[in-house]
Structure formats: structure tokens, C-alpha cells
Amino acid sequence: DTAVSQTPKYLVTQMGNDKSIKCEQNLGHDTMYWYKQDSKKFLKIxxxxxxxxxxxxxxxxxxFSPKSPxxxxxNLHINSLELGDSAVYFCASSQPPNTDTQYFGPGTRLTVL
Amino acid sequence: QQQVKQSPQSLIVQKGGISIINCAYENTAFDYFPWYQQFPGKGPALLIAIRPDVSEKKEGRFTISFNKSAKQFSLHIMDSQPGDSATYFCAASKLGSARQLTFGSGTQLTVLP
Known part of the structure; x- marks a missing residue:
């Protein structure tokens, strides 16, 4: 069973488009996160x-706007995509204060052309 | 402002050797210090974590050493194995309703067979 899943895994789109990345967790956690990992592998909340x-x-x-149904x-919605938005986006979840461990999804590689 | 500084950027060790990765932080409000391991194409996964009330934590071949006065912590991997080859990130977070992680810049570890 996948704890944190993301779709799609790869997303290629043109500048100016609007796109969404979906994230789901089956851990029962109350808190979710989005991180961006750039081409140098730097991870930022x-x-x-x-x-x-x-x-x-x-x-x-x-x-960029998160939306939680x-x-x-x-889910992560991105409007008017720019070249600099190209990165890998990771969703994560945790259950503070009971546990601080964050469980990450497999990532979505976004490429803006 | 980079709140968590990590070194070295890359590290090559022989199988069976000791791998040491260092991190330094600036914000004294940080009270949780995890290390994450990331394999290519995967999301980061928690390896080991420490809180500042202890100076060392060991889990199998992995040990965190923590120096509160110096605001430094390090990861030691004993008997390094080729399967340990990955990118390692230190991180820090502070108490709050959501434990947002501030990551170091990552260390690419290669363990030679």
C-alpha cells in the first residue's frame, strides 16, 4: 500500500499554462506539505x-495554490507556468505533535517548455 | 538566508568505511533534527532523527551526533555499503502547528565496492 501518492509522475507543459498535481495520503495524517526540489536537489518547503x-x-x-478537498x-494548482517552475514537487504528510516524521510521496517532475 | 548548512556536497568512501556528513544551523528555535535519505527518482525517506536533549542517537549503522552549543549535528554511517549510495539531507524544524522542514543542501554519497 502506497502511503503518499502523487499524480502525475511526469508533467510536461508550455509556459503560460495552468496545471495541477494531485496528492493523496492513506496514513490518516492531519498535516500535509508541498516541497519543491530544484535542479541542484535543494528541497524547499x-x-x-x-x-x-x-x-x-x-x-x-x-x-501556486494548495487546495484540499x-x-x-x-492538490497543488499552478497558474501561468514559468520556465523557473521546472522542478520536482514532493507532497508529504505527518501527524504533529504525535509524530514529526514526514512521509514523502514519489514526486512529480514538472518540465515547463 | 540558508538556515541549515550542510557539507560536504559530495562524498566518496570505500565499502566498509565511515561516512560523515556535517550540518550547522542558525535558528535556536529548532528542536527537531532529522536526516533524510533519497535515492534517484524517489522521495526522501526518514533515516534517523534527534532532539536537542540528547547528544547522540544510534540506529544500526547510523548515528547522529548533536552539539547544541555549537549548533551542529552530524550523521555517521559505519561500515558503509554500496547500497547506502544516495543523497542525504539534514533538516531542522521548530515546534508549531506544522513541522515545516528546513533542509540542508544535500550530500551525494557514493560507496565504492
Whole structure:
């Protein structure tokens, strides 16, 4: 059973398009995250979200927006895609304060042409 | 501002050797320090973690050493194996409603057979 899953695994699109990446976790966790890993493998938090609070990293452009239809899902919507958005995006989940371990999904490689 | 600095960027060791990766942090509010392991094409996975109330934690061949006064922590991999070849990330987070991780820049470890 996959704990944290993401779709699609690969996403190739043109500049200016709008796209979404889906994330689902079956761990029963309350908190989910989106991270961006750039071409140098640097991992940076974008958002954390639970049913009470959305925390947005101040460097994330407002073209990016998380949307959570329910506790098990946190999708990432990206508007007006730019070349610099090309990266691998990881979803993760955890259950603070009971456990701080974050479980990561397999990643979505986004390529903007 | 890079809050968690990691070195070296890459590391090559012989099978059976000791791999040592170092990290330093700036924010004294951090109170949770995990190490994540990432294989190519996969998401990061928790390897081992420590809190600042202890100076060392060992799990199998993996040990974290923590120096609170110096604001430094390190990962030691004993008897390194080719299967340990991966990218290793240190991270830190602080108490809050969501444990957002601040990652180091990663270390590419290669263990030669």
C-alpha cells in the first residue's frame, strides 16, 4: 500500500499554462506539505496545511495554490507556468505533535517548455 | 538566508568505511533534527532523527551526533555499503502547528565496492 501518492509522475507543459498535481495520503495524517526540489536537489518547503491552518512560505509566488478537498488530499494548482517552475514537487504528510516524521510521496517532475 | 548548512556536497568512501556528513544551523528555535535519505527518482525517506536533549542517537549503522552549543549535528554511517549510495539531507524544524522542514543542501554519497 502506497502511503503518499502523487499524480502525475511526469508533467510536461508550455509556459503560460495552468496545471495541477494531485496528492493523496492513506496514513490518516492531519498535516500535509508541498516541497519543491530544484535542479541542484535543494528541497524547499512551499506550504503546510491541516484542517485549521495554511502556512505559506513567503517566497512562494501566488501563482501556486494548495487546495484540499478533504483531509487525505492536498492538490497543488499552478497558474501561468514559468520556465523557473521546472522542478520536482514532493507532497508529504505527518501527524504533529504525535509524530514529526514526514512521509514523502514519489514526486512529480514538472518540465515547463 | 540558508538556515541549515550542510557539507560536504559530495562524498566518496570505500565499502566498509565511515561516512560523515556535517550540518550547522542558525535558528535556536529548532528542536527537531532529522536526516533524510533519497535515492534517484524517489522521495526522501526518514533515516534517523534527534532532539536537542540528547547528544547522540544510534540506529544500526547510523548515528547522529548533536552539539547544541555549537549548533551542529552530524550523521555517521559505519561500515558503509554500496547500497547506502544516495543523497542525504539534514533538516531542522521548530515546534508549531506544522513541522515545516528546513533542509540542508544535500550530500551525494557514493560507496565504492
Amino acid at each position: 512551499m506550504f503546510s496545511y491541516n484542517n485549521k491552518e495554511l502556512i505559506i512560505n513567503e517566497t512562494v509566488p501566488n501563482r 478533504d483531509k487525505a488530499h492536498l
